[in-house]
Amino acid sequence: MDKKIKKVVKQTEFYILCIIIVFAVIIQIRSGQFFTSNNLMDLVRSMIVPGIYALCALLSFVSTGADVSFPLIAALSAYIAVLAGNTWSLGVVPVFLIAVITGCLIGCINGFFIVRYRFNSLIVTLGTSSICSGILFGAFEAGRTELPEKLYALSKVNIATVKNESSGLGSALPGTFIIMIVLYAAAYFILNYTMVGRSVYALGGDEISAERAGINVKKVRFGVYVVNGGIAAIAGLCYAMMSYFYMPNEYAGAEMLVIAAVILGGTRMSGGIGTLKGCLLGTFLLTMVSNSLILFGISVYWEKVVVGAIIIIGTAISAMQAQRASNPFAVRRKKEA
Amino acid sequence: MDKTIGQKKKTLPFDENVRRLMIILVVLLIVTGVTKSASFVNLSNFQSIGKQLTEYGLMSLGMGICMISGGIDLSTVYVANLSGICAGLIFQMNLPGNVAVGCLAALCVGLLCGAFNGVLISYFHIPPMLATLGSYELFMGISVVLSGGSTVSTQGQIELLSSLTLLNIPLPFLIFIICTVALVCLMGKTKFGTRTYLAGTSEKAARFAGIHVNTTVIKCYMLSGLLAGIAGLISLSRLNSAKADFGTSYTMQTILVAVLGGINPNGGAGRLSGIAFAVVILQLLSSYLNQFPTISNYYRDLIWGAALLLVLVFNVKISQKSGKKKD
């Protein structure tokens, strides 16, 4: 029991949880508004799309490196799906299917260049992101678009609503929350209980050993990027649903915060290490910070400064921890001649 | 990934990569000249090309330097914005001599932001991508606070900077050329440049060899910050305004330009002269496309993204061929 407690405490995820609790308590003290039902529900609602994006970032970092293309893959896939849905009056399921297929196809581009030529994933995904942007705004000249009827109807469905008695503020949790839960559950199962999922971690840990063990490294890595495309597409539709309209300009720029969240949550840039709970915690922390500053009494103008500061402090701590872990002197001293 | 660098041949002055870019540039000039000679090949068009490329051209040079040192600078655009905002605010104060002070302030802001980045990366060992990600939020945030979230406008105090031409060459373009030449000499012919390449190749080996890696890295990011500051001033001069979220797509452009110019994103390889040519090529191409009103500006993104991937593949194929030749 003692050993288990020690193990838990050593994990990065535990620290993030502590920081979240501390922040939450401070906010509660200052404003009395944090632990209100509507605030919490708002927070969860704000986490949905970044949370889904975080899966893309996690898979990419664990297996290879950075991926910055998911917001634009989301935008393009969602647009094509919405367009098709409007043109042919499609139902919800076909619309999602079209989005996912589009996303996966774009993911193939990432996979091809990253696997075949072993290019730096940051650069390739930047290129893909650019291409998606060009197609979306250049070829399609996409603008604010109405959602297909059935999708719009679904987007209005909320699985829960709360109303804060004292402030009169209400909040609703949309159905997309379930999509996020389902995705995370699937990810949890695949990453922990299937050999394919474990292979992703294995190849991120040591590619050569993975090859020697018989893992088809190229296939697995390619698969990761295809899957990322599909997940991004789902996130894209969810975002459109939660905004009740499809708005292409709202997508770009989301990647940086998602990456920061995932890194804060314990995912290593060098690969092989990263957990789902870390993603959720990191996303929650950053969402909490950006949403709750008002409750802190800090003007919205300072939001970016605070977020930037947290990212810097968080990554500094995690970098110093990594340094200590790989410090040859500390390790050597324990082993005697 | 293999880090191979273009070997400098004793006979020819430029790197293989750069020579290829020069050829592409010449071809492009010919194509554009022939197909759209009337509207394209005239002084004012070239002048406008020269003006437009300066801002992100300078930032690309900065990005290139950081990449050579083994890192990346995602905050460069926001440093430019912050510098522009600071200068603009000082101009608005209408104190005597404020033009000079404002410009100086912009440059100092650039240097300070760069130093901040450099310290995070070298002393705190934060991976450059994350450090500059955090700092870009920070800089953007400070910009928002200082500007009150709105645009900072000026009354043309430094308009000359962007409108002046010397011998028919726009001043911004001249500035770009001067900076390029200076930096090419700095990176290629000084011990600082050599140390930067080596630190970018292997930080550990650089330390063992006696190179002050921390100082070198900080200087690289300060240079990038300074270039961003200059870019911010030029932008302020051209638009008579500065705001916190201007030019967010420039970040990606500068990375694309650096990679197109032959800089290896893993560090330790590539020549800045390549960046200069890549910038000119891209702006030329962009301008050329403007001549076709049916092709919207947004296609630029598509073309650049595709060009990036194709150039990367092309580079690999070429080095494979030359590798075989050596046998």
Place this chain on the structure above:
Amino acid sequence: MKENVLCVKGIKKSFGGVHALKGVDLTIKKGEIHCLAGENGCGKSTIIKVISGFYKPDGGTIEIDGKEYANLNTAEAISAGIQVIYQDFSIFPNLTVMENLAFNQVLAEKKKFVNKKEYRKIAEEAVRKINFNVDLDARVESLSVADKQLIAISRALLHNAKLIIMDEPTTALTSKEVKRLFAIINELKKEGITILFVSHKLDEVFEISDSITILRSGENVHSCPIQEMNEEKFTYYMTGRNFDAVPEKEKISFEERKSMLKTENLSAPGFENISFDLHEGEVLGIVGQLGSGRTELSLALSGMLKPFAGSIFLEGKEVRLNSVSEAQKCGIALVPEDRLTEGLFLPQPIYKNISVTCLDALAKMAGVLKEDDEKTLSQSWVDDIGVATKDHTLPVSTLSGGNQQKVVLARCLATKPKVLILNGPTVGVDIGAKYDIHKLLRGLAKNGMAVLVVSDDVAEVSALCDRAIIMKAGKFAGELKGEELNNENLYKVTA
């Protein structure tokens, strides 16, 4: 022949135009410990990869346990009972011990799902075989090198291995750990498992093997039972040359000479209270196994590591070495332990690797550096030290290990040091280059340089050094000089 677990004949393998194997034979009897020896580049790794099915040979036959295999692949090799333990162990540092042990097997059985209970069963069975007490849930990256190796061995045993191939297994082990490994190998031998042991360490080869095969340049040179082999023959077969002895060290006392480098109660992370006095023209050895603090000492003396107590004196004056470049300016140079990651810029040209330490000296006004000056400097050192290359603008990665080490030496000597510190100067270096480097060091010492050789290679220290200080667990553990400095005494003291 049924008494042989492995019989390969006439194996040929080429890559591009390079003939890695020109027709190699290897016969290993069942239940024996067979050593495969040869210099770097002789084809040892290639033949192993052919035997394990990783490479397909261009010619020759492979027979495992009497059965011939025409198109051996890795899966077939594994089911035939061949297991390779590579130098890097092929483990996943980010996964747990349990997962590392069970992963390959579950993967080989083409299972799609992970059953944690099954994993644990497999893992427990594996470690039981060699009585390895380890926390199955620990992440492998947190374990010592020796433990990682034991994980690799346990994993190999899971597959009913008939032949276990170990590639340079003792490189990163302390002497205690080597003993434990050899005990395990002998246990395995008792159970009828055959071991192919790749090594170039003479003493270990003689201690553990039953027979030996030596390769050179992709061809067989000699095979025989170990009793018929001795050191002289070994060296001859490995290199094809007989070596004149390295210039005899003059058996004089250096105490009268000027003190070049002296430490008093020096302590830093990794060692404490080390005091010694290195004199002009003396070659002093610092001997110790992995973990003895010897590397940390070399780092502290060259400015890489800050000591927290004690003092360093250079030519009698106290100095504080706050950085490597400061140490270089004082006249101390270090040839680091791991030349690939610490000593060289692999993709950079040879001349840049040599000139890197002299940039300040070569630079003109405003820091301007002329490449021609760099090249001139580099060429003179390449000629002086004898680096085998026709073109010093090629990347240093194109050189062999020995020549690479010479490049590192060149860059250190270019700073005209008064004290030269070397950590593991001939690790991974072929015998020819080893001889050249030793000759060079003795020559430098004769001309007045003070040389500090930090090493775990007992034979090297006794041949090269005038005096040796032994370190154990970060502390001073004895000194040997003059007549006492010989192999036997060193073995006794460092064991």
